[in-house]
Amino acid sequence: MKGSRLAVRYAKSLMDLSLEKGNLEKVCADMKLVNTICKGSHDLQVVLKSPIIKTDKKQSILKALFDGKVDKMTSGYLQLLAVKKRERYIEVIAEEFIEKYKEHKKIITAVITTAYGIDEDVRKSVQKLIKDSLKSEVELVEKVDKDLIGGFILRIGDKQDDTSILRKIRLLNRVFSENPYIKDY
Numbered sequence: 001m002k003g004s005r006l007a008v009r010y011a012k013s014l015m016d017l018s019l020e021k022g023n024l025e026k027v028c029a030d031m032k033l034v035n036t037i038c039k040g041s042h043d044l045q046v047v048l049k050s051p052i053i054k055t056d057k058k059q060s061i062l063k064a065l066f067d068g069k070v071d072k073m074t075s076g077y078l079q080l081l082a083v084k085k086r087e088r089y090i091e092v093i094a095e096e097f098i099e100k101y102k103e104h105k106k107i108i109t110a111v112i113t114t115a116y117g118i119d120e121d122v123r124k125s126v127q128k129l130i131k132d133s134l135k136s137e138v139e140l141v142e143k144v145d146k147d148l149i150g151g152f153i154l155r156i157g158d159k160q161d162d163t164s165i166l167r168k169i170r171l172l173n174r175v176f177s178e179n180p181y182i183k184d185y
Helices: 005-021 024-040 042-049 055-066 074-082 086-103 118-135 167-179
Strands: 105-115 137-144 152-156 161-164
Touching: 005 024, 005 074, 005 086, 024 042, 024 055, 024 074, 024 086, 042 055, 042 086, 055 074, 055 086, 074 086, 086 105, 105 118, 118 137, 118 152
Parallel strands: 105 137
Antiparallel strands: 105 152, 152 161
């Protein structure tokens, strides 16, 4: 469902409206909150997708969840989605809005995977290196994978730099399994 035309259109309309009203930062923070709450609550997802539950009940649930926590424009937008019977797409629309916000602000997401995590100095130097080389703001997402043993995997968009020990072991394993000097009988 991610990137569906419906989600793209609704996210774009919210983006245009928030740019027009001058509260893009607030709406982005609101959509991050909406996305987090939707992802974190399976029950909420079930309720929003249920065809049995009436629209007015869904509206009251959304109002109870988000009123006072989000901007009036965002709250009204969520209510509008419920009226238009698009409440099942709220999470996807929020994700798409966040992506559009990053495009608008020229923020690149870089994912670094290490075996044990990285400290603050390494984090800052990686962000600075990426920022200087790509001339763009960087959002660094950290992941931990104990199987890497050491080294790191850095992924930016569709490009990846894998310097992990696990990769080197796999390469050695492949080289040893293809030994041309030993004849099979």
